[in-house]
Amino acid sequence: MEWSIQDIARTAGTTSRTLRHYGDIGLLPPSRVGGNGYRYYDQDSLVRLQRILLLRDLGLGLAAIAEVLSGEQDTGAALRTHLALLEQQRRRIDRQIESVRTTLRKTEGGEQLMAQEVFDGFDHVKYEQEVVERWGRDAWEKGDRWWRSLSDHERKGFQQRQLDIAADYGRACHAGRSADSAEVQAITQRHFEWLSATVRPTKEYFIGLGEMYVADPRFAANYDKHGTGTAVLVRDAMKVYAERNLGA
Template identity: 65%
Template structure:
């Protein structure tokens, strides 16, 4: 049994571009490539993709996923570990559902609310875990301190600038400009400065962020809402900017 790259992408809720990117990084090789150049994936590749997607759900970056896959030779043991984590998440979501039902019930009846009931199951450290896993504890602390120091107006201004940069990337793509051209590289410089408000990213960090915009569906959706293909365009522009201007 095997499936085409389009079938796998559709069933996984991702894109063929993402699967090809995984292949380029050595994370997910196709089981075979047809004479027409189409990629096909068999059961082993399917299981490996499942593991990749599970690790992405846990917030791991692609380098960390590659390391995890190299270190987990026993597929069954790895899947058992994943299953345990998913069951924990299911239990937490179940508590959230119960919490919201209780809040709704008491609100409708005018009954007194209890903090432990209203907030049960809500993990306010989600982003802390994700950032720490990818870039380290100190990166989270710096970002958290900086964000906490901003006023509401300053936070809105920061978010508006990011939206403006993304829109400029999309317009450049629509105009047929090259990712390594001067005009697009100026936009990439704005992206770098926007990311540098807390701490200037190194070359590998900056390029890695660009790759995440392609491989993480959340970021892809954020950029591609300005125009299909924007995330991939931003990724390439950031790679060029990093190679030309940054060091590790």
């Protein structure tokens, strides 16, 4: 028995375009092509098509399907590989959903849509290269191990303390305090302690970090959102603190 392209398309629940596509890429050649160029399909074609569509519904790509059907790859292996891939996707989606929910809560709570608490949140993977360049691989690895060792709760707490510090800087800035004022230096003291949780900052490190805060808008934005100029104040305060309290 032989069917036209539309016949096959309809019975299999797909479209003629798809069939021509499968023909073009050699996945499902017509069993016969008429002198007029018409494609005709037989029973075997249809069985093959069913398998293709089945695998496709499972989410496999056409290339993978071709491999399975040509027997180059056994079905079980292909499915297991694909399963792993699907599970990975699912985790990704789950993470995204979580992130979106969080972001949603934040924006609904009136917070600005801002970059994550960069660095202060230690997005280590993303900034690994940069951190390594600036402070050396040792510092990176140490910080990373430490960060990973924390529980979710601890991480949140750590970030929260950072947010509080930033907010306090902001208020001080708004109140017109100078970088070397006792008030600001007290905040910087907390800032220093907060940072000490990971690496014991040296004088240069601490000053350099301060400069980073203004030079790199990713960081600056996190402070300046509490008022323009806060980032500059922070930098100066850190410099003063370092020179007063950290040995050469």
